[in-house]
Amino acid sequence: MKTTIANLKVGEKGVIEDIALENIPLTLLEMGCLPGIDVELLQIAPLKDPLYIRVNGSYLAIRKETAQQITISKL
Amino acid sequence: MGQKKSIKVALVGNPNTGKTSLFNQLTGLNQKVGNYPGITVEKKTGLLKLSAEIDAEIIDLPGTYSINPTTLDEDIVLKTLINDGHEDFPDVIIVVADVENIKRNLLIFSQIKDLNIPTILVLNMSDQMRKKGITIDLEALKEKLKTEIILVSARKGLGIDEVKKAIVNYKELSTSSLANIKDRIDSVFFSELKKTFPNNPLYKSWLLITQADNLDFLSVNDRDLVNNFRTDIDKINKYQHKETILRYKKINEILKKTYTLDRTHGTDLRSKLDKILTHKIWGYVIFALILFVIFQSVFDWASVPMDFIDSSFASLSSWVKTVMPPGMFTDLLSEGIIPGIGGVIIFIPQIAILFLFVAILEETGYMSRVVFLMDKIMRKYGMSGKSVVPLISGTACAIPAIMAARNISGWKERLITILVTPFTTCSARLPVYAIIIALIIPQKRVLGIFSLQGLTLLSLYVLGFASALFAGYVLHKVLKVESRSFFVIEMPDYKLPSLKNIAITVLEKTKAFVFGAGKIILAISIILWFLASNGSTDFKNAEEIVKNELKDSNLSQEEFNQKLSTYKLENSYIGMIGKAIEPAIKPLGYDWKIGIALVSSFAAREVFVGTLATIYSVGSDDENNTTIKERMAAEVNPETGEKLFNFPVGMSLLIFYAFAMQCMGTLAIVKRETNSWKWPLFQLVSMGILAYVAAFITYSLLS
Structure with missing residues (x-):
C-alpha cells in the first residue's frame, strides 16, 4: 500500500519508494533517507507535528510537510 | 635550532x-x-x-x-x-x-x-x-x-x-x-x-x-x-x-x-526516556520544572559571587582614591574605569551558571527533545523549535543568545528569533527592576506565602517572554521574507555529559559576553564619567558662581558643598543632555535626572542604577551611609512637592525598561548576525516607540 511517512502510525514501518526531491532538503538524502531504505515512525510530537523517525540508523525529527513528500510502501 | x-x-x-x-x-x-x-x-x-x-x-x-x-x-x-x-x-x-x-x-x-x-x-x-x-x-x-x-x-x-x-x-x-x-x-x-x-x-x-x-x-x-x-x-x-x-x-x-x-544487544534506554520526556503532558511538565530549577539556581547561586564582586569593586575604587594623588587620572580610574569593569564582571556569575545548564541540556541530548516538543508551538509565533535555546539564553544575556540562533536553518525563523530575543528579561534589567520594585512595591505577602515584590518580578519575566512571543506573531504576519525552512534535527542518544566539554562551552560563552558587551559597557562608562565631570563655562566656574549667589546666606560647609555639586551636575554635559530631553520624557513622569539615567542606559541598561547612584550621591559626604535606595526614596519632585519615585513613575519606568532596546552590545551583534544595519535600527526604533507609548499609557492610567 502506497502512502507517505506522514500517514504512518506510531510503531509502523515502511520502505521508501519515492522522494519529491525538489521539496525536501538535500540534507535529508545525505542522512540516508533514500529509496529502498526502511523507515519507522517512533513518535509524533504532542501537537501532531513534527514526526520522530528512524531511518538508515539515524534518529531524526522532521516536520509533517516534509514527511508528506516521502512516499513509502507500508510493511 | x-x-x-x-x-x-x-x-x-x-x-x-x-x-x-x-x-x-x-x-x-x-x-x-x-x-x-x-x-x-x-x-x-x-x-x-x-x-x-x-x-x-x-x-x-x-x-x-x-x-x-x-x-x-x-x-x-x-x-x-x-x-x-x-x-x-x-x-x-x-x-x-x-x-x-x-x-x-x-x-x-x-x-x-x-x-x-x-x-x-x-x-x-x-x-x-x-x-x-x-x-x-x-x-x-x-x-x-x-x-x-x-x-x-x-x-x-x-x-x-x-x-x-x-x-x-x-x-x-x-x-x-x-x-x-x-x-x-x-x-x-x-x-x-x-x-x-x-x-x-x-x-x-x-x-x-x-x-x-x-x-x-x-x-x-x-x-x-x-x-x-x-x-x-x-x-x-x-x-x-x-x-x-x-x-x-x-x-x-x-x-x-x-x-x-x-x-x-541494543538497550532501550532511548525509547524509555523518550516516552516520558516527549510525553504530551509529562514532557511539558518536566520541561517547565527544569526551567524553574534553572532560573532558581541562576538567582540563588549567583547572588553570593555577585555581592562579592560588587563590594570588591566598590572598595577597590575607594582604595585607589586614598592611595593615589587626587587629580584627573585618579578620578578617571576610580569613577570611570574601575566601576566600568565591575559593571561587566558582575554579570559573569549569572551568565556562566545559565550556560552551564544549557550546555548540560545539550550534551545529554535532552535539548533536541525540547526542540521536538516546542516546534509546533513556536511556529505559530514565526519561530522554530530551535528558537527555544536563544529565548532561554536571553534571560542571561541577549548577546550569546542571538549567536545561538545560528543553527536555525530557515532565514525568516532565524531573523524573527534574533529580533524578539531582546524582549526576554536579561540579567542587565534585573538591577533596574530590583531597585524600582524595592521603592514602589510594599514588602507585603499575598496569601501569606508569596512576597508581593517577588510576584512583581515574576510578572516582569512573564511579560518579557509574552512580548517576545507576541512580537514574533506580529512579525510572522507582517514580514515579507522569502525563505523556505527545512527542519531536520537529529535526536541524539542520551548520554552523560562530559565535564571537559561543558567547561569549555561555559568558558567560551562567558568570553563572548565579556568581549562582546564588555568593551562597550566599559567604553560607555568612561564616556559617561567624562560627560559628568566636564561641562560648560558655568561648570568650570561653578565654585565662584555658587559662592557669589550664596554670599549673603549663612550656610555650613556641608550645605554649601551640596549646592555646589547640584549646580555642577546641572551644568555638566550630561546634565545638559538630561535637561534637553526633559520635555520629551515629562509625559512619562520622569525628570531630567531620570533623563540622564535613561540616556546612559542606551549603552547598557544596568548603567541606570550606577548613574542614579552617581547623581544622588551628590551632596552626601563619606560618613553619610545612606544607600542609593534611601536617597532615591527621599527625592522630591519640586513641582508637586511629592515623592519623585511614586507608584506611577516607578511602574512607568518598569514598563519602559521591559520594552526598550537599550543595549549597544546587542545592536552590534544583531548587525553582525544579520549582516545589515537595517535590522538593529528596526529593533531600536520599534522597541523604543513601544516602550514610550506603553510607559505613557501606564503613567497616565495610574496618576
Whole structure:
C-alpha cells in the first residue's frame, strides 16, 4: 500500500519508494533517507507535528510537510 | 635550532559524533575561537605538540553531513578543502565517525576521500561497541576504505595516542579515491569534465561546478570553464542526488562484508526516556520544572559571587582614591574605569551558571527533545523549535543568545528569533527592576506565602517572554521574507555529559559576553564619567558662581558643598543632555535626572542604577551611609512637592525598561548576525516607540 511517512502510525514501518526531491532538503538524502531504505515512525510530537523517525540508523525529527513528500510502501 | 615543522590537520565529521570532544582531547586549552571573516560561523583552531620538532595545527571544521554546500557550515568545509591555496588547507584530514552510525558517517568520508588528500578515519565511541552489539573487521575495512582507521573513545581518552601517531605519519596514507562517480552517473559528462580540468581530482572539479559561490580563487579562464558546465542547473541537482544514492550503495556493499550489528544487544534506554520526556503532558511538565530549577539556581547561586564582586569593586575604587594623588587620572580610574569593569564582571556569575545548564541540556541530548516538543508551538509565533535555546539564553544575556540562533536553518525563523530575543528579561534589567520594585512595591505577602515584590518580578519575566512571543506573531504576519525552512534535527542518544566539554562551552560563552558587551559597557562608562565631570563655562566656574549667589546666606560647609555639586551636575554635559530631553520624557513622569539615567542606559541598561547612584550621591559626604535606595526614596519632585519615585513613575519606568532596546552590545551583534544595519535600527526604533507609548499609557492610567 502506497502512502507517505506522514500517514504512518506510531510503531509502523515502511520502505521508501519515492522522494519529491525538489521539496525536501538535500540534507535529508545525505542522512540516508533514500529509496529502498526502511523507515519507522517512533513518535509524533504532542501537537501532531513534527514526526520522530528512524531511518538508515539515524534518529531524526522532521516536520509533517516534509514527511508528506516521502512516499513509502507500508510493511 | 632548526625550523619547527607544522602539520595542518582538519577535523571533519557529522554533528554529534564527538568531533569537538576529540578536538578538546587533542588540544586541551590551547584553542582559539574566532569567526570566519564576514560570516558568523565560529572558527576553532588549536595547537597540538607532537614532538620537539613537530607541531600540529588543528582546525575543527563545522559538523556537517556532507560537503555539498547547502548550508553555511558546509560552505566553510568545502571552501577550506577545495582550494589548496587556502590558509587552512590541510596536510591531512581526520574524519570523525560515530561507530554506531557508521553508514551515515561514511558518506562524508567517501566524499573527502575523493579529494585525494591523506585521510584518517577515526571511529569514535568505540567503548560502546560491545554494549551495542557491534563487530567490525577492522583490517578488511581499512583495505576497502583505503585508509588508516583508529578506534577511539574521545570521552574516555582512549586511542588518542594512536591518532597522534597517525598524524605524524600522514605521508604514508593512501590518497586514492573511493567512489567512481564518472561511469555510473553520466560518463560523457564526466569525461568532458575530466578533460577540461586534467590536473584536478575529478570529484573536486565536480564540486566546483555544483556551486558558484566559492570560485574566487580560480583564474578568470577557469571560472569561465566552470560556468560552461553550469548551464543546466536542474541536471546538476539531479546528478547530485544520484551521486548521494551511488555513494550509499558503495558504502552498503563495503559494510555488508565488514560490519555487523546485533540488534538484540541494543538497550532501550532511548525509547524509555523518550516516552516520558516527549510525553504530551509529562514532557511539558518536566520541561517547565527544569526551567524553574534553572532560573532558581541562576538567582540563588549567583547572588553570593555577585555581592562579592560588587563590594570588591566598590572598595577597590575607594582604595585607589586614598592611595593615589587626587587629580584627573585618579578620578578617571576610580569613577570611570574601575566601576566600568565591575559593571561587566558582575554579570559573569549569572551568565556562566545559565550556560552551564544549557550546555548540560545539550550534551545529554535532552535539548533536541525540547526542540521536538516546542516546534509546533513556536511556529505559530514565526519561530522554530530551535528558537527555544536563544529565548532561554536571553534571560542571561541577549548577546550569546542571538549567536545561538545560528543553527536555525530557515532565514525568516532565524531573523524573527534574533529580533524578539531582546524582549526576554536579561540579567542587565534585573538591577533596574530590583531597585524600582524595592521603592514602589510594599514588602507585603499575598496569601501569606508569596512576597508581593517577588510576584512583581515574576510578572516582569512573564511579560518579557509574552512580548517576545507576541512580537514574533506580529512579525510572522507582517514580514515579507522569502525563505523556505527545512527542519531536520537529529535526536541524539542520551548520554552523560562530559565535564571537559561543558567547561569549555561555559568558558567560551562567558568570553563572548565579556568581549562582546564588555568593551562597550566599559567604553560607555568612561564616556559617561567624562560627560559628568566636564561641562560648560558655568561648570568650570561653578565654585565662584555658587559662592557669589550664596554670599549673603549663612550656610555650613556641608550645605554649601551640596549646592555646589547640584549646580555642577546641572551644568555638566550630561546634565545638559538630561535637561534637553526633559520635555520629551515629562509625559512619562520622569525628570531630567531620570533623563540622564535613561540616556546612559542606551549603552547598557544596568548603567541606570550606577548613574542614579552617581547623581544622588551628590551632596552626601563619606560618613553619610545612606544607600542609593534611601536617597532615591527621599527625592522630591519640586513641582508637586511629592515623592519623585511614586507608584506611577516607578511602574512607568518598569514598563519602559521591559520594552526598550537599550543595549549597544546587542545592536552590534544583531548587525553582525544579520549582516545589515537595517535590522538593529528596526529593533531600536520599534522597541523604543513601544516602550514610550506603553510607559505613557501606564503613567497616565495610574496618576
